[in-house]
Amino acid sequence: MAVRxxxxxxxxxxLGTEFIQTYGYNAFSYADIxxxxxxxxxAVHYHFPGKEDLLAGIIDQYILRYRELAKTFxxxxxxSKHKLQSIISRYSALCDQGRICLIGSVCADYNTxxxxxxxxxxxxxxxxxxxxxxxxxxxxxxxxxxxxxxxxVKSMLLMxxxxxxxxxxxxxxxKDYTAICNSILKQLVV
Amino acid sequence: MAVRxxxxxxxxxxLGTEFIQTYGYNAFSYADIxxxxxxxxxAVHYHFPGKEDLLAGIIDQYILRYRELAKTFxxxxxxSKHKLQSIISRYSALCDQGRICLIGSVCADYNTxxxxxxxxxxxxxxxxxxxxxxxxxxxxxxxxxxxxxxxxVKSMLLMxxxxxxxxxxxxxxxKDYTAICNSILKQLVV
DNA sequence: ATACATACTTACTAATCAGTAAGTATTTCC
DNA sequence: GGAAATACTTACTGATTAGTAAGTATGTAT
Numbered sequence: 001m002a003v004r005x006x007x008x009x010x011x012x013x014x015l016g017t018e019f020i021q022t023y024g025y026n027a028f029s030y031a032d033i034x035x036x037x038x039x040x041x042x043a044v045h046y047h048f049p050g051k052e053d054l055l056a057g058i059i060d061q062y063i064l065r066y067r068e069l070a071k072t073f074x075x076x077x078x079x080s081k082h083k084l085q086s087i088i089s090r091y092s093a094l095c096d097q098g099r100i101c102l103i104g105s106v107c108a109d110y111n112t113x114x115x116x117x118x119x120x121x122x123x124x125x126x127x128x129x130x131x132x133x134x135x136x137x138x139x140x141x142x143x144x145x146x147x148x149x150x151x152x153v154k155s156m157l158l159m160x161x162x163x164x165x166x167x168x169x170x171x172x173x174x175k176d177y178t179a180i181c182n183s184i185l186k187q188l189v190v
Numbered sequence: 191m192a193v194r195x196x197x198x199x200x201x202x203x204x205l206g207t208e209f210i211q212t213y214g215y216n217a218f219s220y221a222d223i224x225x226x227x228x229x230x231x232x233a234v235h236y237h238f239p240g241k242e243d244l245l246a247g248i249i250d251q252y253i254l255r256y257r258e259l260a261k262t263f264x265x266x267x268x269x270s271k272h273k274l275q276s277i278i279s280r281y282s283a284l285c286d287q288g289r290i291c292l293i294g295s296v297c298a299d300y301n302t303x304x305x306x307x308x309x310x311x312x313x314x315x316x317x318x319x320x321x322x323x324x325x326x327x328x329x330x331x332x333x334x335x336x337x338x339x340x341x342x343v344k345s346m347l348l349m350x351x352x353x354x355x356x357x358x359x360x361x362x363x364x365k366d367y368t369a370i371c372n373s374i375l376k377q378l379v380v
Numbered sequence: 381a382t383a384c385a386t387a388c389t390t391a392c393t394a395a396t397c398a399g400t401a402a403g404t405a406t407t408t409c410c
Numbered sequence: 411g412g413a414a415a416t417a418c419t420t421a422c423t424g425a426t427t428a429g430t431a432a433g434t435a436t437g438t439a440t
Contacts, residue, residue: 024299026216043388107357108298109214142327153373156366160354161347167297170351171312176346183343235419
């Protein structure tokens with residue numbers, strides 16, 4: 001068949017991400033993906049032999065995307081406030097879709113994952129925290145952002161607020177997430 | 191057999207909690223529980239007919255415990271700082287055991303849960319946030335704690351730091367969690 | 381044109397999952 | 411001592427799980 005050469009692989013990655021963010025890693029099956037894409041489960045296994053290969057692929061995709069974003073953020077022309085809001089808006093988008101942060105979702109099942117996936121997850125988190133840390137440090141230096149903690153600790157405080165904020169919002173409602181974001185910006189932006 | 195009348199039910203609740211915090215709700219089975227307790231899986235079904243009944247039981251147990259803690263916290267003799275540290279130490283204990291917050295873990299699988307469990311989860315979160323909010327408001331009034339946000343928003347910021355902090359710590363190491371806690375206390379305690 | 385790689389489908393399998401019906405031992409109440 | 415409730419075990423079931431081996435259609439390079 002193969003109407004479009006390799007779109008299927010991209011679609012599997014997209015759906016897998018959606019399922020993890022919506023239902024959790026151990027709550028969806030290859031059958032869920034194959035039904036949605038109108039293919040057979042063996043087709044999913046063709047692209048990703050095991051479920052952990054799919055998760056590894058999804059995390060790898062995230063790593064590439066965040067490397068790209070980090071590159072974009074290297075541009076000093078973009079204001080630190082704008083970069084900060086760009087990060088926040090990613091979580092707001094998740095919230096609007098009733099999804100949660102991929103890392104936060106996978107974290108719940110962390111101890112069921114093979115070492116190769118654990119290593120990728122560690123890399124992804126390091127990448128994200130490092131990027132945010134840089135934005136914060138730069139923003140403070142330029143007088144656009146203010147905080148008393150170290151940039152490293154502040155990046156963790158900020159990202160835990162956002163990650164658990166969307167988790168909270170899914171249960172208690174979006175206005176809680178909005179309140180968190182407003183408070184973060186009020187404290188952080190000069 | 192029934193050597194000890196109803197210890198089994200308590201043990202199932204205890205193990206279920208441990209599994210959720212360690213591996214995730216959709217990652218453990220009744221077989222895991224029955225093997226560990228050296229009983230048959232039907233015995234687990236006897237106490238909790240369905241897996242969602244077990245989860246409901248676990249959440250109910252948490253609700254009762256937090257109601258007790260809230261009662262203890264009603265004592266004005268205990269300092270607000272001590273109450274705050276008591277809350278933080280609960281999360282530190284999870285961190286030490288390589289576990290994560292029950293709510294945070296279940297949240298990943300939230301959309302796979304029946305409405306009855308969702309409602310219980312909402313109640314539990316309301317209870318915890320309400321309790322923390324009270325501690326913060328009281329602490330500020332007594333001049334023991336300081337923050338510029340509303341007590342409500344600050345309670346959410348604090349709890350999201352702690353909940354996602356233990357999630358983060360399991361992946362990147364405990365020192366990140368320690369840094370978060372130290373920062374929280376430094377900011378909050380007068 | 382043909383060989384080969386890609387991208388699947390067909391048709392399974394073995395294991396595990398939650399869940400149940402029926403039987404049994406033990407304790408408790410009267 | 412008999413009835414009933416409690417706390418299980420035995421012995422299953424049907425559905426779903428991840429995963430595979432073998433076959434097929436389609437495009438590509440020579």
